[in-house]
Structure formats: C-alpha cells, structure tokens
Amino acid sequence: MKNHDTHSTGYLTYAIVLIVLLFLTTLSVFITGIHLGAFTVALALLIASVKVATVLTYFMHLRSENLFLKLAVAGVFVLFALVIIITFFDYLFR
C-alpha cells in the first residue's frame, strides 16, 4: 500500500466543479438582483450552502474520506445550525 495509490481526482473533474461553482455564483447575483422580498435571503443562503457542499465534497475530497470524518463534518454544521436556532428562539420569544 503506497501513498500514491490513494484516490486522486482528475483535472477534468475539478474544472467541471469550478464551472458549476461559477454558474451558481452568477445565479445568486442574478436572483438577488430581482427583488423577491424575504425569499432573496433564503435563496442566496440556499445557493451558498450548495456551493459549500460542492467544495467540501470535491475540492476537500470529503467523498473519498472515511465515514468518521464525514460524520464529524456533518456534526459540526448541525451543531452550528442548532446554535443559530437556539439563539433565535431566545430573541424571538423573549
């Protein structure tokens, strides 16, 4: 088992991922340009989350990592979401 036998991602995959990320960026600029009221923030954050998931999966090689690390990363994001939700419960129903 040599290190260079480990999974390596091809250049083309990275190029396609970049194109997708740039497309999503353009999309979010256009969507926030038209006024959709409260939906604007939600849509912008949704697109940002898709972009973050893409970077984590492909650029940061999470798809070829072990299950422990995948769960740890997911856990950290869930923890952060909980912090936000609990804080807002405090602010909105105080």
Place this chain on the structure above:
Amino acid sequence: MSDHAVHSEHYDREAGKLGMWIFLFTELFLFGGLFLVYAVFRATYSADFHEAASELNTFIGTLNTVFLLTSSMTVAMSITAIQKNNRILAFMLILITLLLAGLFMVDKYIEWSHEFAYKVYPGSEVLKNMPRGELLFFGLYFMMTGLHALHVFIGMILLTINLVKVKKGIIHRDNYLLLENSGLYWHLVDLIWIFLFPLLYLVS
C-alpha cells in the same frame, strides 16, 4: 519490516489530516460567532442593514468570488499533479493559486481605500453619525472581511512554503501531507467567503 514502515507512514498521514480538520472546525466556529452576531443584528435592524449593504460594490465582491473559487480549483489540481509525480505542473499550479490570492488582496485594497476615502472606517466620525444599524453593519463588514483577509494572507504564506518545498523536492509523490493540509486551509478560506459574499454584498 518494510511493510510496517509503509503502514506507519500511512497512519501518520491520516492523523495529520484529521488534526487539520479539527483545527478547521475551530476556525468555522471563530467565523460562526460573527455570523451569529450578523444574523441577530440583521433581524433587529433589517432596514438599516438593507441600506448599508447597498453601498457595497457588488462587482468587486463578485470578482473576488471568482478569484477565490478559481484558486481553490488550482490548489486542488496541484495535489493531483503531485500524486501523478508531475512536480513542474504542481509548482505552476501553486504559483497560479498565489497569483489569484494576490489579485484578491489587490481587489480588497482598492475596495477598502475607496471606503476609507469616504471616511468609512471603524471609529470614523462619518460612521459614528450613521443610524445604529448601519454602524453595526459596517462594523461587522470590516471585522468579517478583515479577519477573512488575514486568513488569505496566512494562506499565502503557507502556499509560498509549499512552493519552495515542491521546488526543492521535499514535497513529492510519497510525502505531500503539508500540501494537502494547506489546500484544506485554502478551501476553508473559500468556504467562509462563499457565505460572506451573499450576506454582505448581495442581500441588500
């Protein structure tokens, strides 16, 4: 015997990467705290945040997003190049990443100098006389993009170290943990920006 040696190197790499990820988790919560403050103040002063955000230059923000996303791709490609034992290509790709990071910083410099010219900087009289929500927005804007720019700068130092080590042959096909971890750090800088960009520049 040789089998044992190869195995210990393998596990070392796994542990090294895990350590980097745990460090990245702490970084996420460093910025996460600021995102939380942003979310609460945005909910409290939504009209002021709206007004203040519309004063930022969307073009500069979008340009910086393109620079960072592209640099994330080139640093990821440099790892593939090292794995394929193509050191020259890896060197060139890290160099391109550094150039893109430099462009990001130049863009940031232009943006901030423009704001400073209008006397918009932390602690300025203009800022103090703004409505409370706008003051908070600009405070968060300078803090978040400033802390992010500091991370870009640290990333540039890391990439430069990698550039030298690839050139000297210290980083090669069987030993590229430093490049992998620096790459992970660079992607984190990208991740933070992916959230900062819509929240500061687009949602106005």
